[in-house]
Structures are given as structure tokens and as C-alpha cells.
Amino acid sequence: MFEIAVIGAGVAGLTCARRLQQAGKRVVLLDKSRGLGGRLATRRLAGTHADHGVCYLQPKGDLFREWIEELVDIGILRVWSEGIHRLSADGILQPPTKFAPCYAAPMGATSIAKYLGKDLEIIGDKLITAIDPTDNGNGWRLSSSDPQWSLTAEQVVVATPPAQALAIVGETILQRRGYANDTDCFQQMSSVNFTRSIVAISVYPATQQNVAAAIPWQGIQCIDHPILAWIGLDSSKQIEPTQPVLVVQSSATFAEEHFDAPDLAVIGQKLLDVVAPLAPGLNAPALVQVHRWGYAFARNPLPDRFLTAQTPAPLYFCGDCCGGNRVESAYLSGVALANRILNLT
Incomplete structure (x- = not known):
């Protein structure tokens, strides 16, 4: 017992x-x-990795901030970005207007869970x-x-x-x-009701690493977008990335419509097609994997x-x-x- x-x-x-x-x-x-x-989830693939659940950590209260500082002190977390871009419902990309440290784990979010x-x-x-x-x-x-x-x-x-x-x-x-x-x-x-989410993880050839390094954003929060909720250049979380990795999370509306689709590869490509205009080469990944979250965020906590x-x-x-x-x-x-x-x- x-x-x-x-x-x-x-x-x-x-x-x-x-x-x-x-x-x-x-x-x-x-x-x-x-x-x-749980959603501190990291997918290992093609010699690299990507966080396909939690995007980053940004504390609001003192207790959580103290815990994040503990994880920074032991090397699990580091400051990843000082500001998140925004994508409007009509596809207009806007630079950050609010600046605060956003933390990520270079070895993947599962290192926090471990x-x-x-x-x-x-x-x-x-x-x-x-x-x-x-x-x-x-x-x-x-x-x-x-x-x-x-x-x-x-x-x-x-x-x-x-x-x-x-x-x-x-x-x-x-x-x-x-x-x-x-x-x-x-x-x-x-x-309690939850939203669903579909996540596309795309890995690009190592030859495109210089192109990825020139992308002016690391993460994009999509505001009221009909298809997208989040776009993250996940390889930028790593200390010495060897190849670009992109993580795209769908909107709740898109997930409800396509959650039970028989061919997830098609659904993942739909997400990437919407993201492709934001940076060169994003429509030609070497590998794409798709994951579904049945319990993404509580609508009514x-x-x-x-x-x-x-x-x-x-x-x-x-x-x-x-x-x-x-x-x-x-x-x-x-x-x-x-x-x-x-x-x-």
C-alpha cells in the first residue's frame, strides 16, 4: 500500500x-x-526535436517565476525570445508590442518533466x-x-x-x-469543455539553416485566425540547431473540422500552405509529422x-x-x- x-x-x-x-x-x-x-511534449525526429505541445513558458505570478528561475539556474530553461509576433485574422504579420522574457528548453520540453x-x-x-x-x-x-x-x-x-x-x-x-x-x-x-488542436511538425534540410537564421520571428501568436493558432520556429530554441524545424498549431475551429480526418498528412500540408508565405522555403519540408490533441485548452476553467x-x-x-x-x-x-x-x- x-x-x-x-x-x-x-x-x-x-x-x-x-x-x-x-x-x-x-x-x-x-x-x-x-x-x-502530458503537453510538455517533445517529438524526436530526423536527428532533431520539436515541442509539439507547450510552446514556451512565460510567468505571470511570483511562485511560477521562482520555479522557472530554478529551471534556468540548473540549465533546463533559458530565455528564448523577448517578444512574440502576432498574425491577424486577415494574415497581417505584426511585430511584438509587449516585451517580456519567454522561456524554452533547448533539449525539449520533456526535459522539464524528467x-x-x-x-x-x-x-x-x-x-x-x-x-x-x-x-x-x-x-x-x-x-x-x-x-x-x-x-x-x-x-x-x-x-x-x-x-x-x-x-x-x-x-x-x-x-x-x-x-x-x-x-x-x-x-x-x-x-469543463476543452478545445482540440492539430499540430504539424515540419523538418527542413540542413542546407536551409542559413535561410531559417534570417527569419525575423521566432514565434507567432495567431489572433482570431480561422486556421492557425501558433507558429514557432522551434529549432531556434536549440543552442546549436543543425536544421530548421517549424511547429504549427491549428485553431480550435480548424481542429474540430479536421480532427477525425483519415489522412493526417493532407491536414498537415493544409496548415503549412497557410504558413508558407511568411518565410521562404516553408512550403518544401523534408519531413512532416502531425499530432492531435484532444484536450488542448479548457474553454471554461x-x-x-x-x-x-x-x-x-x-x-x-x-x-x-x-x-x-x-x-x-x-x-x-x-x-x-x-x-x-x-x-x-
């Missing part, structure tokens, strides 16, 4: 688990994927399908798609998108065990940093949709919940 099981190895789950473990709790972190980080997961007990590639109260009601038994596997914990933290969290605990809590008096917590989770279920054994929920919809909100959610479990707040 573990003291605490954390389901979901995104920023919120990793942050919460790390703080609990540092406080002396016996914690296990579980995730359905082999890797860590740092958070250092020294944690982690079980990856494990899809948790249900949690049930133990016979004495003082803990939880976690089950997975493997019928021969189970795990027991006194407390459970679910740090996944609400739809996935409800798929794990909804039947157990609301139906099989009759905890119907806790509908408020689960109604809040079921009310919850007001609280975490939720507590009214169950006999402690059960909590946290994530980037708690108090916001970005990496900073995920980090603060994990911190707040860890403090609550440790009775620090």
Missing part, C-alpha cells in the same frame, strides 16, 4: 507528486503513457480503469486494463483531464458505491485550484483546468493540492 497514488503525469500530477515525496510521503505516480509531461519526475516512483504505460474503496473503506484499490494488476493507496489524486477522470471514478463514486451526495464535485468536472470529493477515503482532482488553462495554472494546481494534503494551508 502506498500513502498516495497520483494518476496523470502532466505538470499538475508531477508537481503534486514531487512535493509530496519531498515531504516524506510514499507516493506512486501512474500514467497511461510511457513518457512524462526533472520533475526525478526520484519519483513511476509506473508508466498503465491505463487506470477504475478505483474502488478498500474493504475497510480507508483507502482505494486501483485497477487497470491488466486484470492481473492492482494497487492500493490511502489517498488518490487524479490529475487528468476531467473527462478522463470521470471515466475512472464516475461509475464507482456516483453509481456503484452510492456517493450521490457528492454531485457538486463531479458536476463541476463534467462542465474551474475557479478553484483543486477539487475534493466527499468520499470516506481522500480523493482529489487537480490539473491545468483548475484556476486557468495553461502550464502555470497546472503547476499552481499541483502545488496547492500538495499543500492541502500536507495540511500546509
Whole structure:
């Protein structure tokens, strides 16, 4: 039996688990994927890499700024850009009007997740399908798609998108065990809606590195654009890039229209065709890969940093949709919940 099981190895789950473990709790972190980080995602391809989830980090509050400074001090993060260009809905490129440090990881965003997961007990590639109260009601038994596997914990933290969290605990809590008096917590989770995103990652020949170095922008935020949300010259995050890499994230509208398309290569090319006029050579990549995010950003984030279920054994929920919809909100959610479990707040 573990003291605490954390389901979901995104920023919120990793942050919460790390703080609990540092406080002396016996914690296990579980995730359905082999890797860590959630949308702190880096794709390795063709001798280079690209961040196809989180674009960059820019702190707004003191607590998140302190954490970023910690990551800068140990060499995981560095200042990538002092300002982000903007692309209007009608395709007009505008230079930055606001300047503040934007941070990125030269070795890829997953290096942040690996740092958070250092020294944690982690079980990856494990899809948790249900949690049930133990016979004495003082803990939880976690089950997975493997019928021969189970795990027991006194407390459970679910740090996944609400739809996935409800798929794990909804039947157990609301139906099989009759905890119907806790509908408020689960109604809040079921009310959260997410946008989708389609991401095209394009790698260009090394011979075009000089051309890429002359591009006047590193990142472009697309404002109310019907097709695009973000354009990043991702190779510029690297200390000594060997070849240009571009990451293009679609708008929510475009993703809804094309999310289930049978040929993702065609969809990726549609995104690149729109970007091509912004710099020479962008319409002729050597390699293109496409990724889909089903839970990109919460449209209607919850007001609280975490939720507590009214169950006999402690059960909590946290994530980037708690108090916001970005990496900073995920980090603060994990911190707040860890403090609550440790009775620090």
C-alpha cells in the first residue's frame, strides 16, 4: 500500500507528486503513457526535436517565476525570445508590442518533466480503469486494463483531464458505491469543455539553416485566425540547431473540422500552405509529422485550484483546468493540492 497514488503525469500530477515525496510521503505516480509531461511534449525526429505541445513558458505570478528561475539556474530553461509576433485574422504579420522574457528548453520540453519526475516512483504505460474503496473503506484499490494488476493507496489524486477522470471514478463514486451526495464535485468536472488542436511538425534540410537564421520571428501568436493558432520556429530554441524545424498549431475551429480526418498528412500540408508565405522555403519540408490533441485548452476553467470529493477515503482532482488553462495554472494546481494534503494551508 502506498500513502498516495497520483494518476496523470502532466505538470499538475508531477508537481503534486514531487512535493509530496519531498515531504516524506510514499507516493506512486501512474500514467497511461510511457513518457512524462502530458503537453510538455517533445517529438524526436530526423536527428532533431520539436515541442509539439507547450510552446514556451512565460510567468505571470511570483511562485511560477521562482520555479522557472530554478529551471534556468540548473540549465533546463533559458530565455528564448523577448517578444512574440502576432498574425491577424486577415494574415497581417505584426511585430511584438509587449516585451517580456519567454522561456524554452533547448533539449525539449520533456526535459522539464524528467526533472520533475526525478526520484519519483513511476509506473508508466498503465491505463487506470477504475478505483474502488478498500474493504475497510480507508483507502482505494486501483485497477487497470491488466486484470492481473492492482494497487492500493490511502489517498488518490487524479490529475487528468476531467473527462478522463470521470471515466475512472464516475461509475464507482456516483453509481456503484452510492456517493450521490457528492454531485457538486463531479458536476463541476463534467462542465469543463476543452478545445482540440492539430499540430504539424515540419523538418527542413540542413542546407536551409542559413535561410531559417534570417527569419525575423521566432514565434507567432495567431489572433482570431480561422486556421492557425501558433507558429514557432522551434529549432531556434536549440543552442546549436543543425536544421530548421517549424511547429504549427491549428485553431480550435480548424481542429474540430479536421480532427477525425483519415489522412493526417493532407491536414498537415493544409496548415503549412497557410504558413508558407511568411518565410521562404516553408512550403518544401523534408519531413512532416502531425499530432492531435484532444484536450488542448479548457474553454471554461474551474475557479478553484483543486477539487475534493466527499468520499470516506481522500480523493482529489487537480490539473491545468483548475484556476486557468495553461502550464502555470497546472503547476499552481499541483502545488496547492500538495499543500492541502500536507495540511500546509
